[in-house]
Amino acid sequence: MKKKNIIQNDLPVKLLRSLSVYGLALLIAFGLISIIIALLGFSVPDALKTLITTSFKSAFGFQETIKKTIPLIFTTYAFTIPFMIKFFNIGAWGQMLFGGTVVAAVGLLIGNFGLPSFIMIPLLVVVGILAGGLWGWFAGFLKAKYDINPIISTIMLNFVAVLLVNFIATSPIFKDPLEGHPITRPLSSSAILGFFHKIPYSIIFVILAIIFVYILLKKTKLGYEITSVGYNLHAAQTYGINFQRTIMLTFLLGGALAGLGGALEVMNIHGKLIEGFAKTSGAQYGVFGILTSLVVAGNPAGVPIAAFFMAVLLVGADALQRTMQIPVEMVFLSQALIVLLIVIIRKKFEPNGGK
Amino acid sequence: MKNKSLVELKNVRKVFGKVIALDNVTFTAEKGEIHGLLGENGAGKSTLMNILYGLYSPDKGEIYIDGKKVKINSPFDSIKLGIGMVHQISTLVPEFNAVENIILGTPEDKFKLPIKEEREKIKKIMKELGLIFSLDVKTKELPAGVKQKIEIIRALHKGAKLLILDEPTTSLVESEFRQLLKSLRALVKKGVTVIFITHKIKEIMEACDSVTVLRRGKVQDTINKEQMSKEKLVKLMFMEKDIKVTESALPKVELPPAKKSKKPVCVVKNIEVKGKEKSKGLKNISFEVYGGEILGVASVSGNGEKELASVMINPFLLSNGDILVNGESIKHLSTLSVFNKGVAYTPEDRIKEGILNEGSIKENVLLGHHTEKRFFKKNLFINWDEATKAAKKTIKDYNVATPSEELAIRRLSGGNIQKVIMGRAFVSPTDLLITHNPTSGLDVLTVEFIFNKLVETRNNGGAVLCINEDLDELMIISDRIAVLHNGELKGIFQRSEFDKYKIGLLMIGG
Numbered sequence: 001m002k003k004k005n006i007i008q009n010d011l012p013v014k015l016l017r018s019l020s021v022y023g024l025a026l027l028i029a030f031g032l033i034s035i036i037i038a039l040l041g042f043s044v045p046d047a048l049k050t051l052i053t054t055s056f057k058s059a060f061g062f063q064e065t066i067k068k069t070i071p072l073i074f075t076t077y078a079f080t081i082p083f084m085i086k087f088f089n090i091g092a093w094g095q096m097l098f099g100g101t102v103v104a105a106v107g108l109l110i111g112n113f114g115l116p117s118f119i120m121i122p123l124l125v126v127v128g129i130l131a132g133g134l135w136g137w138f139a140g141f142l143k144a145k146y147d148i149n150p151i152i153s154t155i156m157l158n159f160v161a162v163l164l165v166n167f168i169a170t171s172p173i174f175k176d177p178l179e180g181h182p183i184t185r186p187l188s189s190s191a192i193l194g195f196f197h198k199i200p201y202s203i204i205f206v207i208l209a210i211i212f213v214y215i216l217l218k219k220t221k222l223g224y225e226i227t228s229v230g231y232n233l234h235a236a237q238t239y240g241i242n243f244q245r246t247i248m249l250t251f252l253l254g255g256a257l258a259g260l261g262g263a264l265e266v267m268n269i270h271g272k273l274i275e276g277f278a279k280t281s282g283a284q285y286g287v288f289g290i291l292t293s294l295v296v297a298g299n300p301a302g303v304p305i306a307a308f309f310m311a312v313l314l315v316g317a318d319a320l321q322r323t324m325q326i327p328v329e330m331v332f333l334s335q336a337l338i339v340l341l342i343v344i345i346r347k348k349f350e351p352n353g354g355k
Numbered sequence: 356m357k358n359k360s361l362v363e364l365k366n367v368r369k370v371f372g373k374v375i376a377l378d379n380v381t382f383t384a385e386k387g388e389i390h391g392l393l394g395e396n397g398a399g400k401s402t403l404m405n406i407l408y409g410l411y412s413p414d415k416g417e418i419y420i421d422g423k424k425v426k427i428n429s430p431f432d433s434i435k436l437g438i439g440m441v442h443q444i445s446t447l448v449p450e451f452n453a454v455e456n457i458i459l460g461t462p463e464d465k466f467k468l469p470i471k472e473e474r475e476k477i478k479k480i481m482k483e484l485g486l487i488f489s490l491d492v493k494t495k496e497l498p499a500g501v502k503q504k505i506e507i508i509r510a511l512h513k514g515a516k517l518l519i520l521d522e523p524t525t526s527l528v529e530s531e532f533r534q535l536l537k538s539l540r541a542l543v544k545k546g547v548t549v550i551f552i553t554h555k556i557k558e559i560m561e562a563c564d565s566v567t568v569l570r571r572g573k574v575q576d577t578i579n580k581e582q583m584s585k586e587k588l589v590k591l592m593f594m595e596k597d598i599k600v601t602e603s604a605l606p607k608v609e610l611p612p613a614k615k616s617k618k619p620v621c622v623v624k625n626i627e628v629k630g631k632e633k634s635k636g637l638k639n640i641s642f643e644v645y646g647g648e649i650l651g652v653a654s655v656s657g658n659g660e661k662e663l664a665s666v667m668i669n670p671f672l673l674s675n676g677d678i679l680v681n682g683e684s685i686k687h688l689s690t691l692s693v694f695n696k697g698v699a700y701t702p703e704d705r706i707k708e709g710i711l712n713e714g715s716i717k718e719n720v721l722l723g724h725h726t727e728k729r730f731f732k733k734n735l736f737i738n739w740d741e742a743t744k745a746a747k748k749t750i751k752d753y754n755v756a757t758p759s760e761e762l763a764i765r766r767l768s769g770g771n772i773q774k775v776i777m778g779r780a781f782v783s784p785t786d787l788l789i790t791h792n793p794t795s796g797l798d799v800l801t802v803e804f805i806f807n808k809l810v811e812t813r814n815n816g817g818a819v820l821c822i823n824e825d826l827d828e829l830m831i832i833s834d835r836i837a838v839l840h841n842g843e844l845k846g847i848f849q850r851s852e853f854d855k856y857k858i859g860l861l862m863i864g865g
Contacts, residue, residue, distance in 0.1 A: 224725055224737050227718070231711035238700075238708040239723035240668075240690030 021349050025341040033334040042326055050323060051316035051331070061315060063198045067269065068311035069304075070206050071096070071281070074261025075289025076303045077213060078136070078254040082150070083298040084230040085250055091139055091154025092258045093286025094161035097278055099132035099259025100266040101165050104184055104273035107266075108174050111188035120190040125205065125263055132259010133252050135161065140251025144244035150251065158286070165278040174273070182275040193268040202264035209257060210304055216253070217300055226250055261285070288314070291339045297346060310335070360422070361386045361548045362407065362438075362517055367416030369402055372769065373798035376402045378572045380416070384517070389539055389549045391559040391566035393592055396656050396824045397795065398569040400552045404519050408440045409433040420517075439510025440519040445502050449495030453477070456494055457509045473512075480508050483545065484538040500531030504538070511547070518542065519550045524558055525657065536562055554655055556588045556863055568592055586856075593826060593859035606794075606803040608831050610850075613814050615834075616646030618682070620818035621787050626676030628662045635842040637662050639676075642837055642847065644787065644818040649809060651833030652822040655862050659842035660822045661703065664791040667820070668693050668700045680787060694723050699780035701773075703791040703822075709776045710764050717746040717760040720779050727783055749778030754804070770801035777805055781812070788812060791822045806832050826858060840864045 033051075034044045055065040078092035103124045115123070135157055142148040168174050169182035176185045193201040217223035228236040229246045237243055265281065266273060292310045296302030317331030360383045369377040377399045384390040392400045405411045407418065409427040418425050420436050427433050430440075447456045458473045474490065481487070486508075488501050497505075503523060510518055524532050539549050539562065551562055559566050565579040568591040575591040621644040630636030637659045644650045654660040666672045670686050670693065678685050680696050688696070700723075702708035710719050721742045724730055730738050730745075746760035753774040757767060764772060773793065780788055790809070794802040809819050809832060823829050829836055830853050838845040838861040845861040848854070 219736050219739070221725055221731060221735065221737055224718070224721070228711050228714070228722060231714045231718075232707075234708045235702075235711055235722065238668075238690075238702050240694060242689075 017349060021346050022342060025338065025345045028345075029334065029338040029341045032337055033330075036330070036333070037326065040326070040330070042324060047320060047324060047326060050319050051313065051334075054316045054319040055312040059198070061319070064318075065308070065311045065315045066199055066203065068314050069308045070200065070202050071261045071265055071285045072288055072292060072307040072311055073206055073304055074209065074257050074264075075285045076292040076307050077209070077289075077300065078258035078261075079290045079293040080296075080298050080300050080303055081213075081226070081254045081257075082140070082247075082250040083293060084226055084300070085233075085246060086230065087143070087247065087250065088151045089136065089139070089154055089251060089254050090151055090290070091136065091157050091286075092254070092289045093282050094154065094158035095132040095135045095255040095258035096262035096265070096285060097158075097161040097165055097282045098135040098262065099128040100262030100277060100282075101161070101168050101273060102131035103128045103263040104187065104266050105168050105174060107187045107191045108185060111191065115190060117190045120188075121193065121267070124191055124267060125260065128259045128263020128266075129256045130259070132262060133256030135259065136255015137248055137252040139255075140248040143251075144247045162278045162282075165273065165282075166275060169273050169275050176272070184273040186272045187267065191267060192271055193264065195268075200264075200268045202268040205260060205264055206304075209260065213257070213300055213303075222249060258289075284314075288335075291335065294339055295342055313338075359385050361420065363419040363422075364403065364407060365417045365419070367403065367406060367413045367418075369399075369406060369411060369413050371796070374796055375572050377406075377413070380569070380572070380574050382567055382574065383577070384548050384550055385565075386548055387543050387546050388564040389543055389551055389562055391563035392550055392552045392569065393554065393556065393559050393566050393588065394569035395554060395592060395826070398592075399572040400554075400569055401521055402572075403569070404440065404521060404550065404552060407433065408438060408519060434513055434515075437514055437516040438519065439507075439513060439515030439517065441503065441506040441510060441521065441523060443522045443525055445494075445499075445506070447494045447502055447505060450493055452493055453488070453490045453497075453505045453508075456505055457512050459509075461513065477508060477512060480511055484508075484541045486538060498531075499526035500528070500534065503527070503535070507538070511542075516546070517548045517550070519552070521552045522554075523551065524553065524555065532558070554592075554863070556585055556592070559583070559588065560585065585860075589856055589859050589863070593855050605827055606799055606806055606831065608803060608806045608810060610649075610810060610832060610834070611814065613647040613834075614816070615648055616816065616818075618645075619643035620646045620681060621820070622679040624677045624679070626666065626678065627674045628659075628666050628672050629674050630659070630662060630842065635659065637666070638842045640839075640844045641676075642844065644820050646786070646816045646818050647813055648834040649813050649819040649821055649832055651829035651836040652820065652839055653826050653829050653836050653858055653862055654822070654824070654839035656824055658862075659839050660791070660824075662842075663839065664700075664703065664789060664822050667789045668698060691723070691726050694783075695727060697784060697786035699783075699785040699788045701776050701780055701788075701790045701793055703795075705769070705773055705776055710772055712765045713763060715761045716750065716755070716757060716764050716767075716775055717742055719764050719775055720746040720749050720760075720782060722779065724779070724782050729783070745782045749775060749782065752781075753778040753808075770797050773797060773801065773805065777808055781808075785812070785817060787818045787820065789820045789822070792824060793821070794828060795824070802828070826855065826862070830855065830858075838862055 030048065034048065037047045038044050054061045056062060075092035075096060078095060079089050082089040106127050107124050139150045139153040139157060142153045143150050166182055169184050174184040176183050195201065217227065225241045225246055228241055229243060233243060265277065270277060288310055292306045296306045313331065313335055317328055320326040320331060321328045362384050364380065364382040367377050367380045380403060382403060394400045402411065406413050409429045409432050412428065418427060425436060448459065454470060454474050454477060457477055486504055488504065494502055494505060507518065523535060527535065543549060553559060560583055565577060566583065567577040568575040570592065623640060623642050626637060626640050628637040652660060652663065667678065668690050670678055670688060673686060680698060685693050685696060711722060721730060725737060730741050732738050743760060749755065750757060750760060755771050755774050764775060777793065793805050809821065813819055821833065834850055835847055836853065836858060837847045838858055840862060841864060848858060
């Protein structure tokens with residue numbers, strides 16, 4: 001009793017361990033990638049250089065990377081926040097699409113009223129947040145009230161959202177008569193976010209979102225309750241935290257962030273709703289959001305950096321295909337390898353699997 | 356004598372952390388008998404049998420089977436030696452039927468399941484024991500009594516000649532118990548030995564040929580059927596043979612006279628709670644807790660104490676009756692609002708219900724207080740500065756061994772974790788503390804520390820409801836003791852009337 005056990009503060013140890021986990025995983029992953037590239041008959045140094053440095057070599061590369069980082073941050077949060085209380089939100093894709101679709105529809109419907117940008121843009125951003133939030137919340141509600149597994153409900157809601165994109169993009173009210181593909185008319189210029197030196201203005205909203213998530217999780221009662229439920233559901237419930245409400249809240253938040261991401265894609269990148277939003281970009285960001293979240297073990301603090309890192313790889317992959325004709329599948333393979341290795345090595349190294 | 360004994364454990368010792376679970380225990384069971392193992396919760400019954408079954412390894416001591424010394428490192432070893440164990444909680448695969456469950460883990464052919472042949476064997480065992488039930492129904496659809504029979508048959512099917520039953524009657528109704536007894540008698544006739552773990556004296560007297568009574572990790576005595584009487588067994592179970600030993604093992608806590616408040620802090624009025632699954636819930640319970648007193652609740656686990664603890668902070672569980680705190684009904688309040696009324700709680704299972712394992716000490720101290728004015732700004736933000744202050748104060752007041760309040764709580768020892776939980780209860784002014792088994796599994800020094808905190812609260816005019824499975828401890832720190840059995844309040848004793856025999860008898864429904 002008198003002799004106090006000496007327990008060292010664990011922060012530096014933890015940090016060092018995390019760094020070595022990521023370092024080792026990347027080392028092994030790039031080693032394996034190099035072997036595969038060599039077997040395919042390409043030059044390994046050139047390929048690795050292209051994969052890693054494209055984002056930083058040219059202004060274009062960096063802009064592309066930022067463009068991909070932004071939606072990826074939103075979909076990664078969308079997965080990460082429900083994952084904090086051990087639920088899988090596979091629906092970032094659908095929540096992003098639904099947010100973007102509703103924004104496009106509303107934007108086109110009120111486009112003729114002649115509202116100025118400073119009303120139109122905040123209005124549409126809020127619409128996107130609400131729409132995505134609703135799409136996410138619904139899955140949370142189904143879990144809280146009827147105990148329906150969110151994996152199933154979010155996947156189903158993805159399908160609905162994809163069909164909704166097609167419905168809006170082909171409906172006579174919205175469709176661009178000059179286009180052969182399902183594409184809506186362009187949004188009025190007052191609804192469009194522009195670029196600053198080719199960096200999309202939506203980056204402002206990302207920064208706000210990062211600050212928002214940080215404050216919400218670290219400083220507010222809601223964040224404390226989410227964290228507590230994530231740490232130990234039984235104890236949180238014993239001490240009066242409402243689990244049902246927490247489930248709905250996390251899905252609402254995740255969906256709202258994905259919805260905001262979708263709104264910004266439509267308002268900043270496409271300027272209209274295109275079918276490809278559902279098929280390529282939406283799907284890509286939805287899936288990569290999950291992977292990115294797994295890379296940081298569902299820790300919200302790591303999301304922006306991890307999303308940027310994933311975007312670097314995505315841009316590098318495009319470049320590999322363009323300049324060296326290495327099949328783009330190669331890069332999906334390497335991304336999968338990196339994520340897998342990080343997850344495996346973390347399980348091996350950290351006392352409780354990094355969770 | 357020597358050749359007849361089937362199993363012999365000699366001088367077994369097992370220590371968990373600082374707690375001695377078994378101290379120099381010697382236990383012998385003869386061939387073809389039902390041997391009872393009697394004791395309170397935490398007396399060491401299950402630990403002893405888990406050692407025999409290979410789930411724990413002893414720190415010291417030897418095991419002999421048929422007179423031969425053996426080493427048992429895992430259940431694989433014990434099954435090979437002919438030991439079978441039926442645990443308290445069903446270990447059957449719910450989606451499998453009886454045959455599939457019984458042949459599980461008997462891999463003779465890697466590719467073929469010998470369902471037909473085995474089915475015949477199983478039927479034969481059933482016939483010998485006089486058991487009748489369907490072999491084709493998924494076990495999840497069967498009542499608890501049948502499931503248990505399947506587990507017994509599974510053990511026999513694997514060739515058990517020694518069958519350990521851990522609290523086999525917990526989930527059985529009376530008629531099922533009769534049937535179980537009949538089957539066990541049939542087994543014994545075939546030469547199988549049965550070890551029957553229980554804390555119910557009535558069952559020992561009905562079922563067993565001899566009984567070994569454990570208390571606080573020590574063997575009190577082993578007696579056979581002719582010597583058994585209810586009085587003798589109660590005494591062995593609850594009272595020490597050698598008084599000196601008890602005194603050194605029990606915490607020393609002074610209980611000075613204290614001023615009892617005029618009005619009760621908490622009034623519990625005719626409450627009823629529906630029990631979950633096996634438990635019978637609470638039936639028409641009424642009592643009062645005054646300021647300046649510790650009301651102990653004595654009960655054998657599973658007799659409603661869990662429901663009582665829960666309903667005090669989660670009044671939605673009430674199906675009837677009312678609970679008043681400081682004269683106001685809390686019937687319609689949420690848990691957080693109950694806390695805000697000056698009620699504090701420390702749960703029974705400190706790891707599962709008490710702490711946010713991955714969270715820091717600071718985050719843990721805040722739990723349940725996070726909507727109180729002091730810690731809650733503008734209805735939105737947590738005041739982390741105040742939380743840090745509260746955590747630092749808890750660490751200081753409760754002597755928590757930690758370098759900082761930011762340390763993950765899971766890195767603390769059990770005693771220190773309990774101190775944090777206890778400290779959390781007093782972060783805000785507390786009129787009524789409900790504490791459930793606050794000292795289970797802790798070493799004597801920590802137990803003393805925690806009890807002194809309870810007594811301090813009482814001396815300062817607080818009301819304490821202490822639900823504790825350890826009667827000795829309750830008798831040390833309680834001003835009054837209420838006895839729960841089968842969900843009913845069997846009586847309340849004043850400190851001057853404390854009598855271990857009487858209270859113990861009521862606890863087991865005698």
